[in-house]
Amino acid sequence: MGSRASTLLREEEIEEIKKETGFSHSQITRLYSRFTSLDKGENGTLSREDFQRIPELAINPLGDRIINAFFPEGEDQVNFRGFMRTLAHFRPIEDNEKNKDPIASEPLNSRSNKLLFAFRLYDLDRDDKISRDELLQVLRMMVGVNISDEQLGSIADRTIQEADQNGDNSISFNEFIKVGNFLIFCIFGNMNYYLT
Amino acid sequence: SGSFLLVYLYIFLVVFVGIGLPIEASAPAYQSHGTEGSHLTNITNTKKAFPVLAVNYEHVRKPFEIALWILLALLMKLGFHLIPRLSAVVPESCLLIVVGLLVGGLIKVIGEEPPVLDSQLFFLCLLPPIILDAGYFLPIRPFTENVGTILVFAVIGTLWNAFFMGGLLYALCQIESVGLSGVDLLACLLFGSIVSAVDPVAVLAVFEEIHINELVHILVFGESLLNDAVTVVLYNLFEEFSKVGTVTVLDVFLGVVCFFVVSLGGVLVGAIYGFLAAFTSRFTSHTRVIEPLFVFLYSYMAYLSSEMFHLSGIMALIACGVVMRPYVEANISHKSYTTIKYFLKMWSSVSETLIFIFLGVSTVAGPHAWNWTFVITTVILCLVSRVLGVIGLTFIINKFRIVKLTKKDQFIVAYGGLRGAIAFSLGYLLSNSHQMRNLFLTAIITVIFFTVFVQGMTIRPLVELLAVKKKKESKPSINEEIHTEFLDHLLTGVEGVCGHYGHYHWKEKLNRFNKTYVKRWLIAGENFKEPELIAFYRKMELKQAIMMVESGQLPSVLPSTISMQNIQPRAIPRVSKKREEEIRRILRANLQNNKQKMRSRSYSRHTLFDADEEDNVSEVRLRKTKMEMERRMSHYLTVPANRESPRPGVRRVRFESGLSV
Numbered sequence: 001m002g003s004r005a006s007t008l009l010r011e012e013e014i015e016e017i018k019k020e021t022g023f024s025h026s027q028i029t030r031l032y033s034r035f036t037s038l039d040k041g042e043n044g045t046l047s048r049e050d051f052q053r054i055p056e057l058a059i060n061p062l063g064d065r066i067i068n069a070f071f072p073e074g075e076d077q078v079n080f081r082g083f084m085r086t087l088a089h090f091r092p093i094e095d096n097e098k099n100k101d102p103i104a105s106e107p108l109n110s111r112s113n114k115l116l117f118a119f120r121l122y123d124l125d126r127d128d129k130i131s132r133d134e135l136l137q138v139l140r141m142m143v144g145v146n147i148s149d150e151q152l153g154s155i156a157d158r159t160i161q162e163a164d165q166n167g168d169n170s171i172s173f174n175e176f177i178k179v180g181n182f183l184i185f186c187i188f189g190n191m192n193y194y195l196t
Numbered sequence: 197s198g199s200f201l202l203v204y205l206y207i208f209l210v211v212f213v214g215i216g217l218p219i220e221a222s223a224p225a226y227q228s229h230g231t232e233g234s235h236l237t238n239i240t241n242t243k244k245a246f247p248v249l250a251v252n253y254e255h256v257r258k259p260f261e262i263a264l265w266i267l268l269a270l271l272m273k274l275g276f277h278l279i280p281r282l283s284a285v286v287p288e289s290c291l292l293i294v295v296g297l298l299v300g301g302l303i304k305v306i307g308e309e310p311p312v313l314d315s316q317l318f319f320l321c322l323l324p325p326i327i328l329d330a331g332y333f334l335p336i337r338p339f340t341e342n343v344g345t346i347l348v349f350a351v352i353g354t355l356w357n358a359f360f361m362g363g364l365l366y367a368l369c370q371i372e373s374v375g376l377s378g379v380d381l382l383a384c385l386l387f388g389s390i391v392s393a394v395d396p397v398a399v400l401a402v403f404e405e406i407h408i409n410e411l412v413h414i415l416v417f418g419e420s421l422l423n424d425a426v427t428v429v430l431y432n433l434f435e436e437f438s439k440v441g442t443v444t445v446l447d448v449f450l451g452v453v454c455f456f457v458v459s460l461g462g463v464l465v466g467a468i469y470g471f472l473a474a475f476t477s478r479f480t481s482h483t484r485v486i487e488p489l490f491v492f493l494y495s496y497m498a499y500l501s502s503e504m505f506h507l508s509g510i511m512a513l514i515a516c517g518v519v520m521r522p523y524v525e526a527n528i529s530h531k532s533y534t535t536i537k538y539f540l541k542m543w544s545s546v547s548e549t550l551i552f553i554f555l556g557v558s559t560v561a562g563p564h565a566w567n568w569t570f571v572i573t574t575v576i577l578c579l580v581s582r583v584l585g586v587i588g589l590t591f592i593i594n595k596f597r598i599v600k601l602t603k604k605d606q607f608i609v610a611y612g613g614l615r616g617a618i619a620f621s622l623g624y625l626l627s628n629s630h631q632m633r634n635l636f637l638t639a640i641i642t643v644i645f646f647t648v649f650v651q652g653m654t655i656r657p658l659v660e661l662l663a664v665k666k667k668k669e670s671k672p673s674i675n676e677e678i679h680t681e682f683l684d685h686l687l688t689g690v691e692g693v694c695g696h697y698g699h700y701h702w703k704e705k706l707n708r709f710n711k712t713y714v715k716r717w718l719i720a721g722e723n724f725k726e727p728e729l730i731a732f733y734r735k736m737e738l739k740q741a742i743m744m745v746e747s748g749q750l751p752s753v754l755p756s757t758i759s760m761q762n763i764q765p766r767a768i769p770r771v772s773k774k775r776e777e778e779i780r781r782i783l784r785a786n787l788q789n790n791k792q793k794m795r796s797r798s799y800s801r802h803t804l805f806d807a808d809e810e811d812n813v814s815e816v817r818l819r820k821t822k823m824e825m826e827r828r829m830s831h832y833l834t835v836p837a838n839r840e841s842p843r844p845g846v847r848r849v850r851f852e853s854g855l856s857v
Contacts, residue, residue, distance in 0.1 A: 056692025
């Protein structure tokens, strides 16, 4: 399995992905074999159905949102590059990057990019605000069907009230950061050392 | 002048109790004659008048003594906090040991034998409340996130300490000039194993006052709890061996097996009793009054059962508390929860105070055998081995950690490794056949004194000096709760995408198993279906409601209706009119929904709100500031809140910083 995966993925590509995402060589090859095992149609890209076949995502309350996060705006297929780009958000935050190039764009796993990623999972319409309805949708997904709309509405109201500072009745990215910051720093990084 | 009078009265009371103890300690000789005498005269000499007033001290002697000791301990505790500057500089534990020394000295001066900290009393009565209090309120999330690190420190760190100290002390004893050539290796290793373990009581007493950040706190505290298994095994092992004199490879292998049996067995016993307690609490809806007792008794049984089998009692207690808490809290009434919390705090507070006082008294009691070289070397080696152990282990651990331990963290972990009464009691348990027993005891006491006094007193200024991160003061926020759950789901999903069965995958599996099977059996009524987020929110709202009743923003007739006209908005910062409307609306909606639930959960003698209101009002009268009110309200409820930072030194009502999984 390993050899088949690495012959299909060229060295130059691996290098490019490494530079873009920061994953190591072995991690990239391992994730590539996972990619190909998910790719039932064997056309080098994954569709939404391929993701939905993963059992853990099927039972996950946020399954649909997570799947959506892999697909760029308006597209139905994601290639390996895009797959890795999304997963790169889950690498731990590195304080001393090897290339301290000020011109180079921020690494995908920087704190603000992680927060932005999480924010975008709430904010579906990409208007840079989490509105009450978007919050309600997420709450409904997490809480299940037994809770009344009214009660959920109260929770959403309370949440917005806590976070909202400029009074526009929605949570902007800056307000989101203030609330979620240190959590994400701790939790988001835990993925990587399993992937070695 | 009023307060001066009070101070004088207080001093008089203390002196009275303090003198009372040594005097009554010397009482026994006279009393028995007295009672016998009066009895005889009653029979033979019928013309004597019926004794209207007679003294029969023997009858109440034991309980009287115990009560007097506890009273002394509590009065001391009270006194320390009347002198604000003292309690800010010197940790309570030091002051209590000094008091013990004084009382012990007094008793000795009178010519009586001061009582020693009896190991039986210590292990069976004084230690369990403290451990149960710690285990029941253990912050689960930080603990499970760092459990690997904690285990490494607890197991490998303690082993390193024991062998390093034992070995080097043996080498020391080989030197002719020390005069201890009779001490063999096994005795030294036994001593090393006793003195190597970090003590939970001492750590709790000192760390509580310095409000260090959560990570370091849970590391040191978790280590002090989990090293019990290692200590038990090492102690029993070396005790057995030093009787026999030789060690074989088989013995070492059996020792390792024993360690796993002791630790896992303890956890298993605790978990079983925890499930039993949870299951019992399911049926207590008609007898709310005895609910707290179930919690206490099952936990104590867990401790005793595991001690019976020589398993780790501490781990059993912790496991019991951790396992039963989520289910018991879903079942019991609000008042029972408060009772449990306050009783645990109360008992552990008394226990801790008594332990330190008795340590002082036992020091005076002796017996002592002083050897300068041995004792000084022990103290130095203790520090050195701890520092080396922490640095070495952190170097290895940091390779596996995401959030690395900084040098400052390492320093506090090393410096916070205090020894305490467990080491003393284990030393005291050594049978008299050990020739070095007295020397060992003296050395142990010296180490304890050094760690508690020197390290305990200097750790606070050092924390300030090094600008170590303090505990984050954050209120329980629905945002945090939602985002934490959100991230849990997200990371579980991503682990699924990667095809990796990691931390989140198994946590999710455990959660699912818990929800579908376990909760159904252990939680009463329909509550088992309630998602955690909703439970959290409901508790938050309840807290808000009581707070608003408290501060007068809402009328007290909450259960029936909230009359809009009666609400008088006060000028309280941060609450705008818009927010008030919001809160009123939310509260009305939620309280009416919860009315049924609340009624069914309250005592049959009072309704929930009447009784609460009574308590609230009387407490409000005692407190002056609104901050105090809010704090008391946050103490009142089941909501996981932050840890407050009131005056140092007093045993606080503690909270966890996140819902249990």
